[in-house]
Amino acid sequence: MADFIQGLDPGKLVLAGTVLSFIISPFSAPPYNLPIFLLGTFAQESNDAVQSLRVFTGCLAGSIVYDLIWMITNHQHVLSKLLTVLLFLLKFPTIAVFLFTLRQRGTRFTLGTDLGGTTVWSMPGGFTSMGREGYQTVDDEPRSPPRVAPAARPSPITVSQPTLQPGAYQTA
Numbered sequence: 001m002a003d004f005i006q007g008l009d010p011g012k013l014v015l016a017g018t019v020l021s022f023i024i025s026p027f028s029a030p031p032y033n034l035p036i037f038l039l040g041t042f043a044q045e046s047n048d049a050v051q052s053l054r055v056f057t058g059c060l061a062g063s064i065v066y067d068l069i070w071m072i073t074n075h076q077h078v079l080s081k082l083l084t085v086l087l088f089l090l091k092f093p094t095i096a097v098f099l100f101t102l103r104q105r106g107t108r109f110t111l112g113t114d115l116g117g118t119t120v121w122s123m124p125g126g127f128t129s130m131g132r133e134g135y136q137t138v139d140d141e142p143r144s145p146p147r148v149a150p151a152a153r154p155s156p157i158t159v160s161q162p163t164l165q166p167g168a169y170q171t172a
Contacts, residue, residue: 005093005096005097005100006100008093008096008097010044010094010097010098010101011044011045013090013093013094013097014037014040014041014044014094015041016090017033017037017040017087017090017091017094018034018037018038018040018041020083020086020087020090021033021034021036021037021087022034023083024080024083024084024087027076027077027080028074028075028076028077028080029076029080029083029084030063030066030067030070030084032063032066033063033067033087036056036059036060036063039052039055039056039059040056040060040094040098043055043056043098044056044098044101047105050102050105050107053098053101053102053105054102054107056098057095057098057099057102060091060094060095060098061091061095063091064088064091064092067084067087067088067091068088070084071084071085071088
């Protein structure tokens with residue numbers, strides 16, 4: 001089975017899916033198939049677009065569920081229904097080939113559960129593994145706060161209030 005998957009050309013599978021989804025797009029057909037396969041043409045051509053390859057494979061796998069719902073709830077003409085079923089069946093070997101391609105490129109398909117990956121954003125206050133100057137990182141041992149010499153207390157300033165004469169006005 002693995003030899004059969006290795007023998008399939010991912011470019012031809014994506015091209016066939018793109019052409020099929022383009023042909024049935026003017027008729028009563030799932031509207032999401034053409035954009036997904038267009039993303040697949042980009043993902044399979046770029047050797048360094050591993051994230052795009054993951055997104056395409058995930059979208060294609062998720063669209064299988066939507067295809068089933070679409071075929072059950074919508075009534076189509078015989079020809080467009082036949083092409084929709086062919087496109088549905090084409091998705092299975094396409095997903096298998098792209099999962100194999102991900103493995104060949106040294107990665108695997110994850111659903112965002114890779115907690116040890118690179119940090120794309122950092123939390124406010126410097127709570128990252130890289131840390132910021134002046135902030136304690138989560139990975140470091142707790143630091144004691146820096147010692148600051150107490151500042152000299154200023155002498156209290158007294159302000160004398162002018163005495164007012166009864167009936168006199170005060171100006172500011």
